[in-house]
Amino acid sequence: MAQTKMTPELISLVADRFKALAEPARLEILHSLRGGEMSVSELVEATGLGQANVSKHLQFLLAANFVAKRKSGLFSYYTLADRSVFKLCDIMCGRLQQELATRRKALAG
Amino acid sequence: MAQTKMTPELISLVADRFKALAEPARLEILHSLRGGEMSVSELVEATGLGQANVSKHLQFLLAANFVAKRKSGLFSYYTLADRSVFKLCDIMCGRLQQELATRRKALAG
């Protein structure tokens, strides 16, 4: 399973989800949220990005269901929607380490 | 581990890898390669994309180490570099199903 039909529509949806992770600023935001929920202004401070910029990226991540939002008074608090982001990033980091190891071996050999 | 330092440089590299998967055409190509290595023209036929387009996407995937290349005579044969692509796509598809289930429940409830 997990191998459904792979229609063009499904492929397009998957591509959109990957696109949400294909941007350093958004990865930075997700990384900041590891510790727990944060308000927009906390994320602005944590990442060094502009407020409008962070807000836009958060809408993007929200649309892709990578974060969840909770409003309280003036503040909007965002959290990671689930743990799968880490699985995804871990696999990617594993790949990168593999690449580096192979490249190093090529240079040594 | 796998949680190294997350420097801006590393984050940028990870984003680049995700970007390689953030495009329906490239997912289509990777999907076609499930069955084994294929030449460029076979991929052109399998995906319905233009030759130059497929070639460019293949260079992109090659740079991101998602595919490997083997030349033989006039032909270039491409294969999946490893199985991790499937893990990544499976996780994404799992997320999508989860999203659908939640949305359905919201409508029902």
Place this chain on the structure above:
DNA sequence: ATACTATACAACCATACAGTAATATATAGT
């Protein structure tokens, strides 16, 4: 009501890139 604050949104510019057509490169066959 007025002032202040946090967030979202709209308008703008600049850049990246997907797709295409034309061309270049490389290999094979005659």
Place this chain on the structure above:
DNA sequence: ACTATATATTACTGTATGGTTGTATAGTAT
């Protein structure tokens, strides 16, 4: 040598989007 074929590359166009500035919205406080 010439011809044909497979792939790569270049040049171009249109679109998407990241970042910024300014503004709108919504909530709080006095």
